[in-house]
Each structure stands twice: as C-alpha cells, then as structure tokens.
Amino acid sequence: MSKFAFFIGCTIPYRIPFVETSIRKTFPEFGIELMDLPFACCPDPGGVQGFDSITWYTLAARNLCLAEEVNLNIITACSGCFETLKVSNTKLKNDTRLKDKVNEHLNEVGREFKGTIEVKHFAEVLYDEVGIDKIAAKVQKPLTGVRLATHTGCHFVKPPEILQTDNPESPHRLDEMVEALGAQAVPYLNKLMCCGAGTRGVDQDTAIAMAHEKIMGAERAKADALVTICPTCFVQYDVGQRLMAKQFDKTKLPVFVYPELLGISMGMDFTTGLKMHTIKVTPILEKITG
Amino acid sequence: MTESTELLEKFEELLEVTKLCYQCGTCAGGCPVFRQYPNFNPRRVMEKLLMKDFSEQIFDDQQIWYCSMCYTCSVRCPQGIDVGHVITEIKNLAVQMKNAPPGIVAELETIMETGVTAAISKGIMKRREQLELPELPPPNLDEIQKIFEVTGAEKYIKQIKEETS
Ligand code: SF4
Ligand code: SF4
Numbered sequence: 001m002s003k004f005a006f007f008i009g010c011t012i013p014y015r016i017p018f019v020e021t022s023i024r025k026t027f028p029e030f031g032i033e034l035m036d037l038p039f040a041c042c043p044d045p046g047g048v049q050g051f052d053s054i055t056w057y058t059l060a061a062r063n064l065c066l067a068e069e070v071n072l073n074i075i076t077a078c079s080g081c082f083e084t085l086k087v088s089n090t091k092l093k094n095d096t097r098l099k100d101k102v103n104e105h106l107n108e109v110g111r112e113f114k115g116t117i118e119v120k121h122f123a124e125v126l127y128d129e130v131g132i133d134k135i136a137a138k139v140q141k142p143l144t145g146v147r148l149a150t151h152t153g154c155h156f157v158k159p160p161e162i163l164q165t166d167n168p169e170s171p172h173r174l175d176e177m178v179e180a181l182g183a184q185a186v187p188y189l190n191k192l193m194c195c196g197a198g199t200r201g202v203d204q205d206t207a208i209a210m211a212h213e214k215i216m217g218a219e220r221a222k223a224d225a226l227v228t229i230c231p232t233c234f235v236q237y238d239v240g241q242r243l244m245a246k247q248f249d250k251t252k253l254p255v256f257v258y259p260e261l262l263g264i265s266m267g268m269d270f271t272t273g274l275k276m277h278t279i280k281v282t283p284i285l286e287k288i289t290g
Numbered sequence: 291m292t293e294s295t296e297l298l299e300k301f302e303e304l305l306e307v308t309k310l311c312y313q314c315g316t317c318a319g320g321c322p323v324f325r326q327y328p329n330f331n332p333r334r335v336m337e338k339l340l341m342k343d344f345s346e347q348i349f350d351d352q353q354i355w356y357c358s359m360c361y362t363c364s365v366r367c368p369q370g371i372d373v374g375h376v377i378t379e380i381k382n383l384a385v386q387m388k389n390a391p392p393g394i395v396a397e398l399e400t401i402m403e404t405g406v407t408a409a410i411s412k413g414i415m416k417r418r419e420q421l422e423l424p425e426l427p428p429p430n431l432d433e434i435q436k437i438f439e440v441t442g443a444e445k446y447i448k449q450i451k452e453e454t455s
Binding site: 054 | 322323325326327352355356357358359360361362364365372374378379381382385390391393394395397398401405406407408409410414417418420421422423424426427428429430432433434436437438440441442443446
C-alpha cells in the first residue's frame with residue numbers, strides 16, 4: 001500500500017466531480033491510498049504564473065508545505081496542478097535565492113518550504129508504480145474494438161527537463177495505458193496539439209477553435225472517443241463541443257478522463273457520473289458491454 | 291532597490307536571453323495559438339525584444355496573453371531559448387506596468403477570495419452529493435489572503451482595476 005496526499009485541484013471537484021469518483025474508486029484497487037488535505041488552488045500555471053511568478057511559487061509552496069507536514073508525496077489529479085507543483089518543488093529545491101524569497105513570504109503565514117517530498121501525476125503513478133501488467137490484470141470488461149484518440153496534453157510533459165514523464169514530441173505512455181484496457185490507440189492528426197484552455201482567459205473563440213482542431217483530427221481517424229489525463233483538457237473537449245457548434249459543424253465525440261475508462265473496464269458502474277458528461281457516451285458503452 | 295530599477299534589471303535579463311534568437315520562426319511554426327490567431331506570433335515577440343521595440347504586442351496590449359503556455363516553442367527552439375518562459379516574464383512585467391486582461395484579473399481575485407478558481411455553485415454541490423463524494427477540507431483563506439498581500443499581487447489587482455475602471 002502506498003499512501004499519497006491527494007491533490008484534487010479546482011476543476012475536478014467543482015466542475016466535473018464524476019472524475020473524482022472514478023479516481024477515488026479505482027486507485028485503492030491498486031493499493032493506493034489517497035489522503036485529503038486542506039489544499040488551495042495549485043495555483044493555475046497559466047493565469048497566476050503569468051500574473052506574478054513569485055505569488056505563483058509562494059501559493060504552490062504553501063500547498064507543498066501541507067504535504068511536507070504529514071510527510072507524504074503528492075499525487076495530482078490534474079496536469080495543470082502537476083506542472084505547478086512539480087516545477088515549483090523542483091525549482092525551490094535547487095534555487096536557494098528563490099527558496100529564500102518564497103520562505104520570506106511563507107514566514108508571514110508561519111510556514112517554511114523544506115523540500116522533503118515529491119510530486120507525481122496520477123498517470124505517472126499508474127504507469128511507473130502500478131505498471132501496465134498490473135493494470136491489464138484488473139481488466140474484466142476489455143474495451144475490445146474501441147478506437148481511442150489519446151490526448152496526453154501539455155502540462156504532463158512540458159517543460160520536459162523538469163517534469164520527466166514522457167517524450168513531449170512523441171508521448172506513448174497513455175497509448176500503452178489504453179491498450180492495457182484492450183482498446184486501440186489510433187494515430188491521428190494534431191495528436192500533440194494543445195487543448196487551448198490557456199487562451200480561454202483572453203479569447204474564448206480562439207481557445208475553442210484550438211480544441212476543435214483536435215476533435216476534427218480524432219474524427220477523421222474514426223476514433224470512437226477521445227481520452228485525456230487532464231480535467232482542463234477534458235472540459236475543453238467535452239463541454240467545448242457545445243461551444244464549437246456555434247462556430248463549426250456540430251460534433252458528438254465522447255470524451256473521457258483515463259480513470260473513467262479504467263473503472264469501466266474493471267467492471268465498475270459509473271452510470272451516475274457518465275450521465276453528467278456534456279457529450280453522450282452511451283454509444284461507446286454499448287460497444288463495450290455489447 | 292526601487293521598483294523601477296528592479297523592472298529595468300528584469301528587462302536586461304530578458305534582452306540577454308533573447309540575443310540568441312536568429313528569427314528562424316520554428317517557435318511560430320509549432321505554436322497552436324498562432325495557427326488559429328496569427329496576430330499572436332512568438333517569433334514577432336522575440337523580434338520586438340531584439341529590436342527593443344516595446345511599442346506594441348509586448349507590454350501595452352493584451353496580445354501576449356494569447357499564449358496558452360503549452361511550451362511547444364521552448365521544446366523546439368533550435369537555440370534552446372525557453373520562449374514560453376520569456377513570454378511569462380513579459381506578462382509579469384506587463385502586470386507591473388498595470389496591464390492584464392479582465393479575465394486573468396478576475397481569476398486572481400477569485401483565488402484570493404475563495405482559495406480556488408472555480409465557482410462553487412449549489413448545482414455542483416448537489417452533483418457531489420449524487421456522486422456520494424466526501425466533503426473536502428476547506429483551505430485556510432487567511433493564509434491565502436496574506437500571501438496575496440505580502441507578494442504584492444493584491445496591490446497589482448487593485449492598480450489594474452483602477453486603471454481600467
Ligand atoms: S525558434 Fe528560437 S531562434 Fe527561432 S525564432 Fe523562435 S526564439 Fe528565435
Ligand atoms: S508556449 Fe505560447 S508561444 Fe509558445 S508555442 Fe505555446 S502558445 Fe505558442
């Protein structure tokens with residue numbers, strides 16, 4: 001059993017809580033215990049870092065301190081949180097000047113960053129610590145014949161020199177992870193393309209047009225669904241398709257976050273949560289359950 | 291050190307990094323924003339820095355905020371320039387010069403006031419109930435607000451709002 005401080009973030013619990021269900025249900029099956037702590041926003045690597053880097057580092061360090069206090073490594077449920085926390089943790093461990101400055105601010109709230117823990121993304125824990133074989137061994141309802149377009153997303157892999165999870169120009173881990181469930185990871189145009197969420201704060205239409213390119217790529221490859229490991233990308237693609245319909249032809253490509261597909265293939269019943277998706281997922285469920 | 295000399299120092303640092311840029315355009319070629327919105331062009335941002343031309347697209351309007359922070363440019367730049375990071379630094383400087391889009395300022399304010407970015411609506415709490423999800427331990431707002439105060443973020447938010455009101 002390995003135990004982690006569970007960094008759930010803001011998007012999952014307060015926008016797409018059904019993803020939280022899928023993580024809370026599946027991870028203990030692999031011997032992973034999740035502990036909730038009074039974390040705040042990671043904070044957002046785009047908006048907050050862009051606004052003021054020192055504020056970004058300090059708020060991130062405050063979260064890291066909470067996990068340090070209970071001596072647990074962090075597992076993040078969101079790639080944005082992963083980037084913020086891992087980049088901050090790594091830079092603060094290696095840059096004394098930055099650490100001193102951040103600790104000066106943290107001192108005002110009675111905290112100190114020490115640098116005693118690690119930060120991991122849930123997909124990293126599944127791939128590295130659980131492993132593809134153990135994932136495959138848990139599958140009861142294989143996703144045979146299901147064609148999936150995998151979207152690894154930006155904040156899981158970049159900046160690569162710090163995050164060190166997968167090849168940023170040719171990611172393969174998520175492909176292997178969906179294949180472990182019996183599905184087929186299909187090659188498609190714009191596989192590396194960013195979901196566009198980072199541009200939402202200034203121009204919604206451009207952000208949605210970016211997400212639309214990905215949906216088109218997946219549709220042309222005749223994918224049954226798109227799968228992500230980031231809730232922000234999920235929102236861009238799932239809720240986003242409704243917004244896309246204002247600029248482009250209507251699409252109905254189901255979108256999942258990996259732990260949902262993992263749970264479904266393990267025989268779990270996620271009906272309540274799956275009904276909360278914007279794009280109906282019933283066609284693909286029928287394909288799985290036959 | 292006064293605030294303006296600190297700003298100048300940051301400028302110099304940025305210009306130093308930019309010197310390696312030979313304007314090949316690889317950054318723009320891979321930029322997912324540029325594909326959809328050609329007014330935002332990372333190569334042009336670098337060019338402006340090289341030319342020390344701060345008249346447009348750098349600090350005084352909101353183009354720079356189109357960058358989605360995907361870091362494709364940083365991974366691909368043949369000169370090893372962390373272009374995405376350069377753009378982040380420009381955004382930071384723009385904020386100190388009282389420029390940021392309302393959407394970003396609103397996000398910062400929400401975090402300062404609630405500790406999270408999302409609005410916690412009744413509807414969402416009902417969904418959490420239906421899904422039988424546990425209550426989450428609430429963040430310590432006093433600490434969050436204190437951090438906004440001591441880092442200066444609260445002051446920047448105020449300044450920008452005054453500027454635009
Ligand atoms: S890729 Fe690098 S060298 Fe080429 S234009 Fe962009 S910043 Fe300059
Ligand atoms: S980090 Fe910004 S400038 Fe660079 S490729 Fe991504 S969106 Fe374009």
